[in-house]
Amino acid sequence: MKLLNQTTLGNLKLKNSLAMSAMTRSRANINGMVGDLHIQYYTQRASAGLIFTEAINISEQAIGSPFTPGIYSEEQIEAWRKVTDAVHDRGGIIVAQLWHTGRAGHSVDRKGILPVAPSAVAINGSQHFTSQGPKEYEAPQALSVEEIKQIVKDYGHAAENAMTAGFDGVELHAANGYLPNQFLADNANQRTDEYGGSIQNKTRFILEVMKELINTVGGDKVGIKLSPFHPYGDILFDNPVATFTYLIEELNKLDFSYVELMKRSPMFPVAHYPKDDEIELFGKQIKHVVIANTGYDKVTAEAELEKGIAKLVSFGTLFLANPDLPQRFEKDAPLNQPDRATMFGGGYQGYIDYPFLEEPTSILHS
Numbered sequence: 001m002k003l004l005n006q007t008t009l010g011n012l013k014l015k016n017s018l019a020m021s022a023m024t025r026s027r028a029n030i031n032g033m034v035g036d037l038h039i040q041y042y043t044q045r046a047s048a049g050l051i052f053t054e055a056i057n058i059s060e061q062a063i064g065s066p067f068t069p070g071i072y073s074e075e076q077i078e079a080w081r082k083v084t085d086a087v088h089d090r091g092g093i094i095v096a097q098l099w100h101t102g103r104a105g106h107s108v109d110r111k112g113i114l115p116v117a118p119s120a121v122a123i124n125g126s127q128h129f130t131s132q133g134p135k136e137y138e139a140p141q142a143l144s145v146e147e148i149k150q151i152v153k154d155y156g157h158a159a160e161n162a163m164t165a166g167f168d169g170v171e172l173h174a175a176n177g178y179l180p181n182q183f184l185a186d187n188a189n190q191r192t193d194e195y196g197g198s199i200q201n202k203t204r205f206i207l208e209v210m211k212e213l214i215n216t217v218g219g220d221k222v223g224i225k226l227s228p229f230h231p232y233g234d235i236l237f238d239n240p241v242a243t244f245t246y247l248i249e250e251l252n253k254l255d256f257s258y259v260e261l262m263k264r265s266p267m268f269p270v271a272h273y274p275k276d277d278e279i280e281l282f283g284k285q286i287k288h289v290v291i292a293n294t295g296y297d298k299v300t301a302e303a304e305l306e307k308g309i310a311k312l313v314s315f316g317t318l319f320l321a322n323p324d325l326p327q328r329f330e331k332d333a334p335l336n337q338p339d340r341a342t343m344f345g346g347g348y349q350g351y352i353d354y355p356f357l358e359e360p361t362s363i364l365h366s
């Protein structure tokens with residue numbers, strides 16, 4: 001079956017066409033460093049054709065939530081190096097997802113400093129998970145043009161650091177309501193300068209960051225995750241098709257590796273959005289490799305690959321709960337169910353203790 005076939009992504013040779021999508025698990029230490037648990041977690045999943053890491057903060061300013069890792073200090077880079085070495089020892093491939101949370105954070109976990117965003121517009125309709133429990137979102141501090149230019153550079157530095165840490169590539173997290181998605185959105189971006197107003201201006205930030213990443217590490221090591229119809233984080237478009245069609249046209253002019261397309265979740269319907277399938281609608285417009293994401297199982301993923309638009313399918317929750325997902329697909333074996341209570345934060349439980357079909361030899365990297 002296509003899903004289990006070897007494939008390529010840029011210069012990378014993947015042992016199957018399944019990726020593990022990025023998942024924040026909030027188990028880094030107070031200094032944003034990963035440790036032995038992360039080494040185990042990621043190496044357990046090294047049979048994926050490709051692993052996307054949890055979202056990684058590109059700078060201290062990028063932090064939105066407690067216990068999320070960073071890649072801007074020497075010790076954070078060293079800590080990630082142990083993870084990438086261990087995954088490579090197991091024959092895996094691992095890509096760092098680069099994260100700036102923008103307004104999706106809270107000052108209690110930012111040393112009292114307000115989050116920053118395109119405009120001073122708070123997230124409406126949900127609360128933020130902080131180290132002091134759920135809290136209402138605050139109106140963020142609107143960024144100056146100078147600060148925006150600095151953030152573009154911060155993405156470049158983080159990508160450089162990711163290479164030093166041994167990652168096989170970087171993915172710009174432009175989905176799920178974080179900073180790049182905030183610049184794009186009609187409700188979150190109220191700017192009247194060159195970063196707001198027209199669709200051209202709202203896409204400027206993402207395109208500048210992509211160019212910075214490509215210039216820093218080379219296009220074959222760069223990809224982007226988009227979620228056109230997913231309103232998570234209070235992200236709304238008057239006309240998402242027009243915005244994303246323009247963005248894709250501009251991305252098509254750049255030389256990089258892939259676009260991971262996250263479909264909407266049925267839990268977040270938006271009445272005025274078209275009902276089209278995102279892979280059909282946007283995937284066909286994309287000249288880069290398409291990675292399809294959200295809601296797939298073995299059967300629907302195979303059907304997606306058969307259509308010929310996507311080259312890979314990425315799985316989130318199924319990989320979280322099934323470290324040996326490719327093997328389970330191969331054997332048509334039953335799947336472990338994910339435990340929602342241990343998804344974010346905590347220790348080894350619900351992290352590295354999901355059972356394998358056959359227990360592997362010890363994987364703790366020494």
Ligand SMILES: Cc1cc2nc3c(=O)[nH]c(=O)nc-3n(C[C@H](O)[C@H](O)[C@H](O)COP(=O)(O)O)c2cc1C
Pocket residue numbers: 021022023024025054055097173175176225262293294295296314315316317318343344
């Ligand atoms: C616990 C958890 C954490 C997540 N964190 C991230 C993240 O850091 N970055 C990201 O791009 N998506 C994140 N996601 C979304 C997943 O990568 C994926 O897009 C989503 O779960 C849909 O795929 P699935 O239906 O196969 O689970 C997260 C999902 C879960 C369940």
